[in-house]
Amino acid sequence: MDRVLFTFGYQGDLDAVMPHQKREVLFGRGELARGCLDALREATVPITNRQVAQAILPLLRHDARDRKLMT
Numbered sequence: 001m002d003r004v005l006f007t008f009g010y011q012g013d014l015d016a017v018m019p020h021q022k023r024e025v026l027f028g029r030g031e032l033a034r035g036c037l038d039a040l041r042e043a044t045v046p047i048t049n050r051q052v053a054q055a056i057l058p059l060l061r062h063d064a065r066d067r068k069l070m071t
Contacts, residue, residue, distance in 0.1 A: 026069065027060065035059055 002014055035056030050070070057064040
């Protein structure tokens with residue numbers, strides 16, 4: 001992305017315009033994808049995104065009632 005901006009003539013400081021937020025890590029590397037795929041494999045009927053989330057949160061020792069994790 002930086003190269004593209006500089007190619008088009010951007011002159012500003014890219015570090016100054018980047019948002020400075022600490023990233024909150026909720027799942028380990030590959031943990032979310034593995035949980036989603038496991039939930040889909042075990043489903044006997046088509047399931048919604050919310051049902052996938054409700055299936056994987058208890059497996060990862062998270063509370064399925066937590067709204068932040070569910071979204």
